[in-house]
Amino acid sequence: MAWRTRFAPAPTGYLHLGHVVNAIHVWGMASAFGGEVLLRIEDHDRTRCRADFEAALLDDLDWLGFVPDIGSTDSFRATREGTVQETRNRARHQQRQSDNDARYTAALAMLTERNFTYVCTCTRSDIARLARRATGEEPRYPGTCFEARHADSKSLARRVRMAEGVETFDDGRHGHMQQSPAEQCGDMLVRDRHGQWTYQFAVVVDDMAQDIDVVIRGEDLLESTGRQLRLAALFGRERPMAWWHHRLLVHPDGSKLSKANRDTSIRERRASGVHAATLLGEAAFLSGLLPAARDLTIDELPTLFQAHVSPISGW
Numbered sequence: 001m002a003w004r005t006r007f008a009p010a011p012t013g014y015l016h017l018g019h020v021v022n023a024i025h026v027w028g029m030a031s032a033f034g035g036e037v038l039l040r041i042e043d044h045d046r047t048r049c050r051a052d053f054e055a056a057l058l059d060d061l062d063w064l065g066f067v068p069d070i071g072s073t074d075s076f077r078a079t080r081e082g083t084v085q086e087t088r089n090r091a092r093h094q095q096r097q098s099d100n101d102a103r104y105t106a107a108l109a110m111l112t113e114r115n116f117t118y119v120c121t122c123t124r125s126d127i128a129r130l131a132r133r134a135t136g137e138e139p140r141y142p143g144t145c146f147e148a149r150h151a152d153s154k155s156l157a158r159r160v161r162m163a164e165g166v167e168t169f170d171d172g173r174h175g176h177m178q179q180s181p182a183e184q185c186g187d188m189l190v191r192d193r194h195g196q197w198t199y200q201f202a203v204v205v206d207d208m209a210q211d212i213d214v215v216i217r218g219e220d221l222l223e224s225t226g227r228q229l230r231l232a233a234l235f236g237r238e239r240p241m242a243w244w245h246h247r248l249l250v251h252p253d254g255s256k257l258s259k260a261n262r263d264t265s266i267r268e269r270r271a272s273g274v275h276a277a278t279l280l281g282e283a284a285f286l287s288g289l290l291p292a293a294r295d296l297t298i299d300e301l302p303t304l305f306q307a308h309v310s311p312i313s314g315w
Ligand code: GLU
Pocket: 008, 009, 010, 042, 203, 216, 217, 221
């Protein structure tokens, strides 16, 4: 049986070269080692995500040639446009996070029933003050509201208790990892005071609901893995997961590319007349998959990955 991975962009802007690097790894590993790719639109943050960015993202994926095995770009368009397909697609896939409120509400209720959550009334500035740490260190929530035991009516914000203890996992690229969520971030916010689900919560619930076996993403999310495993364990997830955190895109001089860099937007590159194969080759080169920039087609991905990486055990 095929294992399953996902491509999970957030439509907070246009698709950029960093997304292409991720897509190359996701589709490359799936095609090289017998996996299937699910497309998930991670639009849990309603203040930053936009329907026009999603439309552009779907269009750019089609143009680049990345075809999901589950959740076609057309099925996402159909649910937006409210066509006849809508009800059927919603029932079958539910892959856009803003359509998944009921799923997250049920997941939160499950954790609450088991006394893993509490109401948090801290504002952003409270948290900044409480969580002050050394420069460069991640802010850690000290559990202030856990002690306070506020009534549900006080705020929509909920945190999940992170008990002390180490989470271990093997990353395909980084090897054996040990992380302590209680030490790194403290009790995790799962819903904010405006009622929005957080990335960490929604991603764990979806990875479970959608039977994701392998997570392939940039190494900027490596530190999130321990806490996601912890959350999944609180839900009782038994299905094992494998992880691959790939290199991020860097300029040839070693500096990091950011979304703000206009030169990375696929929209603009397309408008300037570039070919998809040229962009794929550029992304593969800038993330260390090719020794030099050259045109690269999607059909070459299986061979590229077979030559580059060894399959994680269990694939
Ligand atoms: N939506 C996240 C992003 O665009 C990806 C999350 C993940 O792969 O876990 O960065």
